[in-house]
Amino acid sequence: MTPDRPEKPLEDDAENGVLADTGSLDTTGLGIMGNTTAQVSVSFPEESADDFSDDDVVDDEVPYAAAADVSRPFVVTIDTAEGEIIDDVDETPAVVDDDVVTVEPVVAAAPARPEPVTRPAAAAVERTTYPVADVALTSKRLGEFEPDRETADLLTADRLLDPHQVIRPEPEGAWQHFVYSISGRRINLGDGKRAKARKELDRRIAAPLxxxxxxxxxxxxxxxxxxxxxxxxxxxxxxxxxxxxxxxxxxxxxxxxxxxxxxxxxxxxxxxxxxxxxxxxxxxxxxxxxxxxxxxxxxxxxxxxxxxxxxxxxxxxxxxxxxxxxxxxxxxxxxxxxxxxxxxxxxxxxxxxxxxxxxxxxxxxxxxxxxxxxxxxxxxxxxxxxxxxxxxxxxxxxxxxxxxxxxxxxxxxxxxxxxxxxxxxxxxxxxxxxxxxxxxxxxxxxxxxxxxxxxxxxxxxxx
Structure with a gap:
């Protein structure tokens, strides 16, 4: 067992969200074995629309916890034997024993809550429900993106390839092929008239239908x-x-x-x-x-x-x-x-x-x-x-x-x-x-x- 916690000024306790007097609640330090409990300070972040889950809305009614000030600090009593922490629920247990988990609000900024009740840890715990936030999904057109950003479809061959570096196919035609050969494949005059006519005819025949x-x-x-x-x-x-x-x-x-x-x-x-x-x-x-x-x-x-x-x-x-x-x-x-x-x-x-x-x-x-x-x-x-x-x-x-x-x-x-x-x-x-x-x-x-x-x-x- 750990020694009793020294008393602190009230203003510090309020600031840190810790009760100066735990009353009749018996708290102990975290132990490795056995059914022991620990009292820790938990501060919940502010709630946003993206945190809501549409699975928790029941009959289009927003539960009490959704309307409360969830940014308030809480003292949460953890049953270290079971290794579980119960989130803020509609019914706050007030009695603590070996089989009970207790959640106590510290700051009285939230509206009045229902009377505390005691619930065995083995019982089913009702989860906190939140309203569904309507999120509009929109798509951006090309002109709506940032002006300094480009998409992958702008990387075209016509833009990136240097026409002087593109290797042209070997020319067809006696004179054209002769010049191409003696120049070490550096001079490409293109196909001759007959080869061009044949390829153009091929293109006409192979046109898609x-x-x-x-x-x-x-x-x-x-x-x-x-x-x-x-x-x-x-x-x-x-x-x-x-x-x-x-x-x-x-x-x-x-x-x-x-x-x-x-x-x-x-x-x-x-x-x-x-x-x-x-x-x-x-x-x-x-x-x-x-x-x-x-x-x-x-x-x-x-x-x-x-x-x-x-x-x-x-x-x-x-x-x-x-x-x-x-x-x-x-x-x-x-x-x-x-x-x-x-x-x-x-x-x-x-x-x-x-x-x-x-x-x-x-x-x-x-x-x-x-x-x-x-x-x-x-x-x-x-x-x-x-x-x-x-x-x-x-x-x-x-x-x-x-x-x-x-x-x-x-x-x-x-x-x-x-x-x-x-x-x-x-x-x-x-x-x-x-x-x-x-x-x-x-x-x-x-x-x-x-x-x-x-x-x-x-x-x-x-x-």
């Missing part, structure tokens, strides 16, 4: 003009330059040959895709049916059995188109010559842009022009104005017709006209390898792809 899949049917009312060839070349040029997926569907009900124009046939047909269309849950299910070219063009072949291929209907095309639209950005459709066939109706209903193929002969040109007329008179006038006509030269040598006159005629009716030159690699009728084509053929195919993409970027996605 926002939204859903786009459908581009390739039409011709006359067989043998190269409709399947144009579909293949267009698909290869698109797939070779774009990062998204491109697929060509052979919707010819009369035994199409689109799959024979790619070097890696899968052996599966559009009939297999129709059969499992309800069970396709991922791209792997589809990749087992399509044939993929080295340019990453996917192809769905038509039925090889003519007795089955005639059964390919508009509903079958809808099933295939719905699956293709889920996994591909551009869907090319190689159509048959029967423009009134039910498959043609389903194809035109989904079309975003039309590609019409015409040969370089009088009758082929007339049939192509009549195809445009039929479309205009059957509700597709807008599609005709945005269409692309391809003048395909499928025979060696100079054409018998005046190509310039033929081009002028179609330009008066459609958005663009592209000429496809003769290529012996295509005329052989075997699989087409895009890199083995003549440079003029690859260039024409890429021009066609860029023209189609530019048209698709101005149109809404297919429904």
């Amino acid at each position: 926002a939204g859903g899949a786009r459908f581009v049917p390739v039409l011709s009312r006359k067989g043998g003009v190269g409709k399947t060839t144009i579909t293949t070349l267009l698909g290869m040029a698109l797939a070779d330059a774009r990062d998204d997926r491109v697929i060509a569907v052979d919707a010819n009900p009369d035994r199409g040959t689109l799959a024979e124009r790619v070097a890696r046939p899968s052996g599966k047909t559009v009939r297999d895709l129709v059969r499992i269309h309800g069970d396709v849950v991922g791209f792997n299910d589809l990749s087992n049916i399509v044939a993929r070219d080295e340019t990453r063009l996917d192809v769905v072949a038509s039925d090889s059995d003519p007795r089955v291929s005639e059964a390919f209907s508009d509903q079958d095309y809808e099933d295939v188109a719905s699956i293709a639209a889920h996994y591909y950005s551009i869907v090319l459709t190689d159509t048959g010559t029967g423009i009134v066939h039910s498959v043609m109706g389903a194809t035109l209903a989904r079309a975003n842009e039309l590609v019409i193929v015409s040969g370089l002969s009088v009758d082929e040109a007339r049939l192509a022009s009549e195809t445009l007329t039929w479309l205009e008179t059957n509700g597709y006038a807008d599609a005709v104005r945005g269409a692309v006509v391809v003048l395909n030269n499928a025979r060696p040598g100079l054409p018998l017709v005046k190509a310039d006159e033929l081009e002028a005629h179609f330009r008066s009716r459609v958005r663009a006209v592209v000429r496809m030159p003769y290529d012996a690699h295509i005329a052989a009728g075997s699989a087409i390898t895009f890199r083995d084509l003549q440079p003029e053929t690859r260039q024409a195919a890429r021009e066609l792809a860029a023209t189609v993409v530019e048209g698709l970027r101005t149109l809404a996605p297919a429904a």
